[in-house]
Amino acid sequence: MAGHGARLLFTCGGTAGHINPAIAVADWVRKRQPDAEILFVGTNGGMETDLAPRAGYEILTIPASSLQHSLKPSAVLHNGRVLRRMARSLREAKKIIRAFHPEAVIGTGGYVCYPVIREAARLGIPTVVHESNVFPGLTTKLLSRKASRVLVSFGEAKASYPRPERVALTGTPVGGAFYETTRAEARAALGIKDDKPLLLSYFGSLGARDMNRHMVDFIARGAREDAFHHIHATGKFGWEWMPDAVREAGVALEDHPGLRLTEYIYDMPHAMMAADLLITRAGASTLAELMVAGRPAILVPSPNVAANHQEKNAQVLARRDAAVMLREAECTGGVLLQKVGELLQDKEKRDAMEKEVHGMAVLDATDKIYQIIMELVKAVR
Secondary structure (H helix, E strand, O other), X not given: OOOOOOEEEEEOOOOHHHHHHHHHHHHHHHHHOXXXXXXXXXXXXXXXXXXXXXXXXXXXXXXXXXXXXXXXXXXXXXXXXXHHHHHHHHHHHHHHHHHHOOOEEEEOOOOOHHHHHHHHHHOOOOEEEEEOOOOOOHHHHHHOOOOOEEEEOOHHHHHHOOOHHHEEEOOOOOOOHHHHOOHHHXXXXXXXXXXXXXXEEEOOOOOOHHHHHHHHHHHHHHHHHOOOEEEEEOHHHHOOOHHHHHHHOOOOHHHOOOEEEEOOOOOHHHHHHHOOEEEEOOOHHHHHHHHHHOOOEEXXXXXXXXXXXXXXXXXXXXXXXXXXXXXXXXXXXXXXXXXXXXXXXXXXXXXXXXXXXXXXXXXXXXXXXXXXHHHHHHHHO
8 A cells, every 4th residue: 555554543352352353454454564553442451451462562441341231230230330431431532542543443342342433433533343243242233333334254244234335244354373374383383292183172261160160070081081182271260260170170280291271372373273173162253263274163152142142153153064063051071072072083074074164264354354444544545
């Protein structure tokens, strides 16, 4: 693009599924335009304040909280506090926008997107909202009438928006390392030198209490068989108790070098590309990574999300035999170990799943989003 690099403001928060797509697009912008100026805006104390700086980006924060979908007195009080803080959030978002002078503002999910995108739109700045899930979240719904463009990951999502002429199907952006890493390179990077299969399991960046409890039982059972390598990410809250619980279940980690517990997987491309099978949630960002990596998975949708959107995401893959879906209520350590054993022993089925899931990938999602952003920037220059 002729002239100086673009000045772009990204806003995201809450979970890695909202943050990593923004980082993937920002990295692509930086690759195409080394002189681009990029700023992130997140929430006070959100994990974006860790992930964005790790990726090399400055981040500023404003107060933003989620609304609770309940009429319980505690929820009503919480929502009242959120709404009272909204005026402050809008003021601080406007202050950041006016100081940075972005040519476009891009939101990829999280409640922080609402005040930032709303104020940018009021100031006449082009805005983009990306929704990864089949079912749009509350923030995306609220912003869809204000944003210049709404970008979606699934064709089924387009009908959910009142202004289809502003909606574009782009897929979900995935970091470039997923395209550049081979299985052999990934296994070597993880120090795996034998031919045992690798299982990768994680249930979100914060952790999932019930699923982590099932995984304690799964790990105890699996350690007795020692048939595969296993990396499990506990999430932020699981890390506080799960290592002790595994030890209390009779598994000394130092005696099982093929078993690794970690709080968070910062190098997901190597971990996923090395894996033969995953057990994970069905957040849209995770599914996009699975598709690009072409990895078979057992999907356990979170039952604690708005409109049960993770199950809707998982069903898209399950209907095409691109993944196996288990509801959380069906899960126990024993059930999971049986499913894992069946799939690890059936290479033909895993190969078919890999082919099908990889065929669903939108391999140029990041560039599609980049081109839309640049069109908006060009229009205001």
